[in-house]
Structures are given as structure tokens and as C-alpha cells.
Amino acid sequence: xxxxxxxxxxxxxxxxxxxxxxxxxxxxxxxxxxxxxxxxxxxxxxxxxxxxxxxxxxxxxxxxxxxxxxxxxxxxxxxxxxxxxxxxxxxxxxxxxxxxxxxxxxxxxxxxxxxxxxxxxxxxxxxxxxxxxxxxxxxxxxxxxxxxxxxxxxxxxxxxxxxxxxxxxxxxxxxxxxxxxxxxxxxxxxxxxxxxxxxxxxxxxxxxxxxxxxxxxxxxxxxxxxxxxxxxxxxxxxxxxxxxxxxxxxxxxxxxxxxxxxxxxxxxxxxxxxxxxxxxxxxxxxxxxxxxxxxxxxxxx
Amino acid sequence: xxxxxxxxxxxxxxxxxxxxxxxxxxxxxxxxxxxxxxxxxxxxxxxxxxxxxxxxxxxxxxxxxxxxxxxxxxxxxxxxxxxxxxxxxxxxxxxxxxxxxxxxxxxxxxxxxxxxxxxxxxxxxxxxxxxxxxxxxxxxxxxxxxxxxxxxxxxxxxxxxxxxxxxxxxxxxxxxxxxxxxxxxxxxxxxxxxxxxxxxxxxxxxxxxxxxxxxxxxxxxxxxxxxxxxxxxxxxxxxxxxxxxxxxxxxxxxxxxxxxxxxxxxxxxxxxxxxxxxxxxxxxxxxxxxxxxxxxxxxxxxxxxxxxxxxxxxxxxxxxxxxxxxxxxxxxxxxxxxxxxxxxxxxxxxxxxxxxxxxxxxxxxxxxxxxxxxxxxxxxxxxxxxxxxxxxxxxxxxxxxxxxxxxxxxxxxxxxxxxxxxxxxxxx
Numbered sequence: 001x002x003x004x005x006x007x008x009x010x011x012x013x014x015x016x017x018x019x020x021x022x023x024x025x026x027x028x029x030x031x032x033x034x035x036x037x038x039x040x041x042x043x044x045x046x047x048x049x050x051x052x053x054x055x056x057x058x059x060x061x062x063x064x065x066x067x068x069x070x071x072x073x074x075x076x077x078x079x080x081x082x083x084x085x086x087x088x089x090x091x092x093x094x095x096x097x098x099x100x101x102x103x104x105x106x107x108x109x110x111x112x113x114x115x116x117x118x119x120x121x122x123x124x125x126x127x128x129x130x131x132x133x134x135x136x137x138x139x140x141x142x143x144x145x146x147x148x149x150x151x152x153x154x155x156x157x158x159x160x161x162x163x164x165x166x167x168x169x170x171x172x173x174x175x176x177x178x179x180x181x182x183x184x185x186x187x188x189x190x191x192x193x194x195x196x197x198x199x200x201x202x203x204x205x206x207x208x209x210x211x212x213x214x215x216x217x218x219x220x221x222x223x224x225x226x227x228x229x230x231x232x233x234x235x236x237x238x239x240x241x242x243x244x245x246x247x248x249x250x251x252x253x254x255x256x257x258x259x260x261x262x263x264x265x266x267x268x269x270x271x272x273x274x275x276x277x278x279x280x281x282x283x284x285x286x287x288x289x290x291x292x293x294x295x296x297x298x299x300x301x
Numbered sequence: 302x303x304x305x306x307x308x309x310x311x312x313x314x315x316x317x318x319x320x321x322x323x324x325x326x327x328x329x330x331x332x333x334x335x336x337x338x339x340x341x342x343x344x345x346x347x348x349x350x351x352x353x354x355x356x357x358x359x360x361x362x363x364x365x366x367x368x369x370x371x372x373x374x375x376x377x378x379x380x381x382x383x384x385x386x387x388x389x390x391x392x393x394x395x396x397x398x399x400x401x402x403x404x405x406x407x408x409x410x411x412x413x414x415x416x417x418x419x420x421x422x423x424x425x426x427x428x429x430x431x432x433x434x435x436x437x438x439x440x441x442x443x444x445x446x447x448x449x450x451x452x453x454x455x456x457x458x459x460x461x462x463x464x465x466x467x468x469x470x471x472x473x474x475x476x477x478x479x480x481x482x483x484x485x486x487x488x489x490x491x492x493x494x495x496x497x498x499x500x501x502x503x504x505x506x507x508x509x510x511x512x513x514x515x516x517x518x519x520x521x522x523x524x525x526x527x528x529x530x531x532x533x534x535x536x537x538x539x540x541x542x543x544x545x546x547x548x549x550x551x552x553x554x555x556x557x558x559x560x561x562x563x564x565x566x567x568x569x570x571x572x573x574x575x576x577x578x579x580x581x582x583x584x585x586x587x588x589x590x591x592x593x594x595x596x597x598x599x600x601x602x603x604x605x606x607x608x609x610x611x612x613x614x615x616x617x618x619x620x621x622x623x624x625x626x627x628x629x630x631x632x633x634x635x636x637x638x639x640x641x642x643x644x645x646x647x648x649x650x651x652x653x654x655x656x657x658x659x660x661x662x663x664x665x666x667x668x669x670x671x672x673x674x675x676x677x678x679x680x681x682x683x684x685x686x687x688x689x690x691x692x693x694x695x696x697x698x699x700x701x702x703x704x705x706x707x708x709x710x711x712x713x714x715x716x717x718x719x720x721x722x723x724x725x726x727x728x729x
Contacts (some may be wrong), residue, residue, distance in 0.1 A: 002686070004564070004596045005530055008318040017600035018559045021541045025613055050600070052588035053553060054545040126492045137388045144387045163385060164722045165411060165637055167418035168711045169559070170651050174720040188399055190390045 009197055012044065016185040018169060019148055020050040023183045026173035027130035030183070031123070032283040034060040036072035037248035038205060039134030039186055042194055043077070045203055047132075047184060048083055059086035061131070063119050065250045066093035067229040072248060076139070090122030093214050115250075120156045123180060130173065130181045138190045146251040148187050154178035191246075195271050199264045211244045222255035246271075257278070316392070319526060321415035322401040322449070324440035325426030330457050334426065334496035335389060335402055341503035344391030349390040359721045366479060386412050395522040410443065410670070410685035414635045415727055417447035418711070421526045424517075429462045429493070433475040435671040441476075442670050445483040446633065446687070446727065448707060451524060452489045455517060464508040469493045473558035482673060485704070492517050531706045532596060535563025535571075536624065537617040538653035538699075538709070543602050555586055555602030556611055558654065561708035562701075563619065564596045565603065573609060574616045574699040575626045580605040597708070614655035616699035616709075624699040624709060629662070630692040631729045633703075635685070638716070638723040642682035648723070650694055652712035659714065665689040682724075689729070703727035 006014070023030050032047060034040045045210050047056045062076060080087045092114050095101045100121060101114045123131055137144045147163055149171045164172055173181055186194070196207065215226040217236045223243060224230045229251050241254035244267070261267040325331040340350075367561040387398040401416030403409075417423060427437055437454075444452055454476055462468045473491045480489055492501055493512055500506035504517045515523070543555035565571070569582045583604040585592040595601045603617065611617075618624055630650075636642055642661070650659040666678040667688035682688060692714075703710030714724040 006319060006598065008316050011318050011598060014559060014598050014600040018540070021557055022654075023599070025541050049588035050557075051541075051543060052586075053547070053550045054543050113411045138390045141387075144389065160385065165386075165415045166722075167415050167713060167723070167725045168420075168707065170711065170713050172713060172715050172720070172722045174649070174715055176720065188388070188390070190392070192392065193397075195481060299550075 009200060012189055012193055016046045019185040020047050020166045021129055022171050023132060026088040029128045030058040030130040030132060031061045031126060031128040032132040034062050036076050038194060038209060042197060043134045043185055045116045055084050059088050061088045061090060061122055063090045063115050064105055065115060069208055069251055071206045071208050088126060090118050130183050132183045134186050135184050136186050136189050146184060148184055149173050150182040152180050152182060192271055195268050199268060208245045211242055211259045213240055214243055216241045216243060223257060227251050310570040311474050316397050318397050318616055319521060320399045320420045321422040321424060322403060322420040323424045323559050324403060324413055326436040329426040329428050330496045331426055332520060335400060337496050337499055337502045339391050342393055386416050393522055394401050410635060411637045413443050414447060417443055417449055420449055422451040423449045424455050426455050426457050427472055429456050429458045429468055438479060439670045441483055442673060445485045448485045450487040452486050454491045456493045457496050459493045466511045490520060528618050531562040533563055534622050534701060535565055535619045536561040536709050537603060539611055539613055539615045540564060540654045541613060547689060555604055556617060557602040559600045560595050560597045562597055562706050564594050566594045570620055571617050572620045572623060573611050574618060574624060575697045578609040580607050580609055587592050624701050626699050628694045629696050632726040634724045634726045635687045636681050636682040636724050639684055647717035651715060652698050653709060655698055660693045662691040662693045700728050702729060
């Protein structure tokens with residue numbers, strides 16, 4: 001008998017493509033949230049596959065904190081050009097200038113919370129009714145309860161105790177005026193799946209993901225890259241370290257790990273042996289036990 | 302594991318996937334079991350462990366409370382209960398696993414039905430001190446109703462019954478008597494465990510030498526789960542029509558969808574339902590190139606040898622075994638809403654890629670899921686109720702029975718006013 005078994009990576013790919021096509025079909029104005037992180041890179045790659053040979057039928061939205069690594073922006077622009085995609089940028093910097101958000105004060109100030117308002121504004125400005133995100137359920141315990149099609153009320157809030165049940169592969173994207181959805185095609189992927197898939201598919205990543213030498217400071221146990229946004233404080237010493245990033249976010253909060261993994265294979269080995277989750281060094285998650293849940297309820301991804 | 306076995310470890314490119322769900326009543330130790338599986342298979346990271354160690358200490362728990370790993374929401378941790386279905390992931394060198402962890406409190410049936418809908422296997426926990434109780438029957442009934450073919454009865458808390466073989470055998474016998482009525486379950490295994498102490502979860506128990514079978518993890522890793530998908534009746538529900546409008550692909554019209562059954566090959570005769578138009582498959586496309594054959598659950602796009610009118614919601618099948626096409630649907634449903642079913646309410650049915658208005662024609666009966674008897678004289682569906690109804694849809698659906706195909710035999714009902722998903726249905 002013919003063997004019709006399908007490997008786990010193919011199953012995950014096929015599921016994500018199914019979700020992306022459902023999103024295009026069920027919503028009028030979907031948008032793909034592109035952060036420059038590896039998950040959104042994989043999601044964009046899957047969107048290319050889902051609609052091939054046509055172009056991706058929705059724009060990419062980047063919420064720019066103004067604290068980006070230049071490598072991220074370069075990568076984004078190259079990718080958009082290659083795909084012939086449409087890019088929309090929501091700027092936290094401009095939101096601050098317009099007075100829509102106020103920058104946090106204090107030594108651990110971050111623009112992470114400001115992203116929420118900027119994102120919600122960008123969704124409203126574009127009248128987007130579905131925002132595709134690269135979040136995965138294995139990342140964090142509040143995310144483990146997230147749906148593929150996650151309903152948000154007219155304030156952009158998530159109500160974790162009153163979520164729509166999702167059965168089989170049937171997704172209910174119906175909503176009232178002013179509401180919207182967050183859609184997560186990579187829900188069932190783990191960090192390992194993402195790396196293995198990138199290797200399998202030969203997906204190019206920004207150089208920041210590979211081990212490289214950089215000036216760093218160590219703050220609250222987190223290794224931060226020194227940049228115009230992260231300057232050493234009194235008592236901190238700048239050290240040159242061989243590092244790489246496991247996630248990509250605002251330069252002020254994204255912690256690096258010491259590593260000599262400078263190829264995809266070495267990274268996969270390192271991920272397999274890792275004893276810390278990839279968000280383990282995200283300062284934003286460390287604020288409290290339910291930091292992620294609180295941000296999600298307010299409209300974060 | 303012996304070295305011989307580990308030498309057979311698969312590379313990640315050939316790993317397969319097992320989806321399972323866990324069911325048990327309150328305090329049967331479900332979360333502890335999942336915590337144990339993940340902890341002993343090293344799927345838990347240091348920072349996660351550190352975080353739950355701190356919380357356990359703060360709460361004054363005696364052991365590290367592994368249940369805290371799965372209780373993700375603040376309200377859950379505060380009340381020590383699980384509210385919503387949580388999905389968990391771990392992998393061993395043999396397999397990758399997705400767990401749907403379904404809570405045992407309010408909305409229980411609703412959550413278990415949800416978790417079971419995508420599972421190939423169910424672990425049903427039985428407290429060794431309590432034996433087979435009403436809930437055990439309920440969980441087995443739901444597993445059977447949702448057509449989960451493999452069931453593991455994990456007899457937990459063996460440490461509290463002095464690791465007694467007699468107790469275990471009694472539970473096994475009691476369950477087997479009842480299980481003869483579960484027609485969809487192909488295989489049932491019984492494993493005595495202690496989730497708290499770890500016996501027979503990942504490591505073999507030293508306290509139960511009388512048990513010769515595999516540990517739970519070994520069973521999950523090695524169980525042959527044949528292709529759950531139907532490879533006989535060819536079905537492609539059309540999700541989206543790809544029209545590039547580019548010079549290179551000027552006339553390209555790809556019918557995109559995820560194969561829901563059977564096998565398609567270029568040159569095959571196909572029929573489009575509900576219109577009945579016939580054509581031949583020209584090619585099966587993916588971004589990586591054309592396929593020689595497409596089967597479930599691959600996402601593809603199909604081109605045909607002639608131009609016919611096909612849109613989202615249509616079903617492409619083969620002429621020799623067509624789906625049923627009709628507007629009157631006979632189904633078992635599980636009611637999900639806090640508000641009881643209003644037989645005169647307005648609904649929207651979602652089935653494959655099709656959406657249509659729907660009315661309840663008739664409520665036939667409800668099932669008492671503790672005794673499996675039909676309930677006479679009470680046809681009001683409340684939260685968690687299961688029973689049989691008939692539905693009239695405003696447009697024809699192309700369907701199979703749920704027994705034959707889980708994808709083309711399932712649907713959900715959406716309340717047309719609140720947009721909430723209020724019921725899950727399995728077509729008879």
C-alpha cells in the first residue's frame with residue numbers, strides 16, 4: 001500500500017497555509033504583522049507559498065519602535081522588494097511626537113507598551129479587520145490558551161475567559177462593526193519547528209540571529225547590545241562578546257545569548273540543548289508573573 | 302532506552318506528529334501528569350521551572366507544583382483550576398506531540414469536545430481510589446463520539462492504593478464491560494501510573510513490578526497511529542481561487558484548499574459540487590513545484606483542463622464516490638453556549654469553506670452522557686448538552702458522514718446575532 005504519511009513539518013506548513021488562506025477569504029482587509037523577527041519572517045514565507053503564483057493579497061505592517069537594529073530594517077526592505085509586497089509602517093516615534101502616547105520614564109523605560117497603542121492606531125487607520133501575527137503557543141503560558149482566530153473587542157482587548165471554541169479546522173471569523181481579529185498561523189509551531197523549517201526551506205535570516213562580536217552590557221542578568229538606544233549606565237562595563245539573538249524586538253529589551261553558533265545547523269544544535277526559553281531573557285516578560293497576559297488583554301500580540 | 306533503540310532515532314525531517322487530549326475529573330491529576338511528561342522528557346526549561354518553583358514556595362506547596370506549568374492565566378493560578386483548553390508541545394527523538402489539555406470544571410464537555418476534535422488519541426485519567434465512575438464513562442463517550450480511535454486509560458494515584466495489582470485489574474474489568482458499547486474506539490490500553498511520583502510515566506515503576514506493559518511515554522512514542530485521514534473519497538474543499546493577473550501566469554486559475562480526503566492526480570476526472578460540472582485535473586501546484594499526487598492534509602492548488610465557474614465553498618471530488626449534496630442535515634451536536642438553544646433562532650452554519658444560513662428543523666433527542674441513554678421529554682439544549690437534531694440550510698452543503706470523514710462530516714453553528722460559536726456538529 002502507498003504510504004501517505006506526512007512529516008510534522010509538512011503538516012505544520014500545510015496547516016499554516018490553510019489558516020492564511022482562510023484569513024484572506026474570511027476578512028475584507030487583513031494585514032500581516034511583520035516585526036523582522038524570525039517568526040514573522042517564516043509567516044511571510046508561508047504567505048508567499050499560500051498564494052503562489054499570485055502575490056500576497058494583503059499588506060505587511062511593521063510597528064516601528066524607533067529603536068530598531070539597522071539590520072532589521074535593511075532585511076525588511078529587501079524582503080518587501082523581493083516579494084513585491086505592500087509595506088505599511090506604524091511609527092511609535094511619531095505617536096510620541098503626536099502626543100498619542102507618552103514615553104515611559106525611569107531607568108528601565110521601554111517602548112514595548114507604547115507599541116500597543118501604535119499598533120491599535122495603525123489597525124484603525126488602515127481599517128484592518130484581521131492582523132496576522134507570528135506568535136506561537138509554546139512561547140509563553142498565556143499564549144498557550146490563544147486561538148488561531150482570536151477575537152478582539154472594539155477596544156482591541158482579549159478576553160481569555162470568553163474565547164470562541166475552535167474545533168477541527170473550522171474557524172469563525174464573524175464579528176461586529178469595530179471589532180477585529182488576531183490570527184496566528186504558527187500557533188502549533190515550537191521554536192525548534194521554526195528553526196528546522198527555516199533550515200529545510202533555506203530561509204535567509206537577518207545577520208543578528210547568527211553569532212557575531214558586539215559591544216554589550218549586562219543589565220538585570222540580560223545581555224543587551226550597546227547602541228544609540230542602550231548606553232552603559234554608571235557601574236556597567238562594556239564588554240565585547242560573541243553573541244546572537246534568539247528573538248528580535250526593540251533593541252532596548254531584546255537580550256542576547258553568548259554563542260558561537262554562526263550557522264543554521266549550529267543554531268539548531270544550540271536550541272536543542274537550550275535550558276532557557278527564548279523569551280527567558282525578554283525584560284518585558286519579567287515584569288511580573290502575568291506580564292504577558294496583561295499586555296495581551298490590552299491588545300499586545 | 303537501550304542503545305539499539307536510540308540508534309533508530311529519526312532525523313527531524315521524518316518525524317511524525319501525534320495529537321492527543323487528556324481527560325479526567327477534578328483532582329485526577331491531569332495537569333500534574335502533563336507537567337510530569339514534559340518535565341521528565343525535558344521539555345521544560347530552567348526559567349519555567351524556576352518560575353513555578355518560586356510560585357510553589359510562595360503558596361506553601363510541599364512539592365514543586367507541576368500543574369502550574371499548564372495553568373497559564375492569572376485567574377487559573379489564583380484559583381488553582383484550569384479554565385480553558387491549553388495546548389502543550391513536546392518532542393522526543395521519536396515523535397512530536399501536541400497535547401490539548403482540557404479542564405475538568407465548568408464547560409467541561411465543551412472543552413473536551415474541542416480538544417478531542419483534533420486528537421488521534423485520548424488519555425483518560427482514572428483515580429485508582431475511585432475506580433470507573435460516571436465521569437470516566439462521560440469522557441469515553443465523548444472520545445467515541447468525536448471518533449478518537451486510540452484510548453489510554455491511565456489509572457493514576459497508584460501510590461495511594463499501595464500499588465495494588467488487584468485494584469488495577471478491577472478497574473480494567475469494569476471499564477472493558479462498559480467499553481463494548483463504544484463502536485469507534487479501535488484500541489484501548491491500560492497503564493497504572495503515579496503522575497506525582499513519576500511511576501510508569503516516563504520511567505518504569507519499581508513499585509509495580511507486576512506490570513509488564515510499556516510506560517505511558519513509550520506507548521505514546523511507539524503506538525502505530527495509522528493515517529487518520531480518509532484516503533478513499535477524494536475531496537478538495539475550495540478555500541480560495543488564485544488568480545495572479547500577471548503576464549507569466551495570465552490564465553492561471555488555481556483552486557486552493559487543503560485536501561480533505563482521497564488522492565488526486567493530474568489527469569483525474571473530477572466533478573465540482575454542488576454544480577455538477579465535470580473536468581480533468583490539469584496540475585497540482587505548490588510554490589515548490591507541481592505534485593504527482595495530492596492527499597490529506599496537504600494544502601495545494603489545483604488547475605483544471607477547462608474553465609468552469611468554481612468559487613469558495615465548492616467541493617471538488619471524483620465521479621465514482623461523490624459527497625452527499627443537500628440542505629437537510631441530520632447530526633449529533635454539542636451545545637456550547639450559556640444560553641440554551643432557541644429552536645426558532647437564526648444560525649449560520651460553517652462547514653468546510655462554506656457558510657450558509659441555517660434553521661433548526663427538529664430536535665430529536667438528547668443523550669444522557671453518563672448512562673448513554675436517550676433522554677425522553679426534555680429537548681432543551683443547555684450548555685454541554687449532546688443530542689441529535691436536524692438542520693435546514695439556505696444553500697446546499699457537500700458533505701460526508703462524520704464516521705467516514707472528520708473534515709467533511711463536521712460543522713459548527715454560529716449565532717447570527719452574537720457571532721459566537723454555539724454548537725459543534727457531527728453529521729450522521
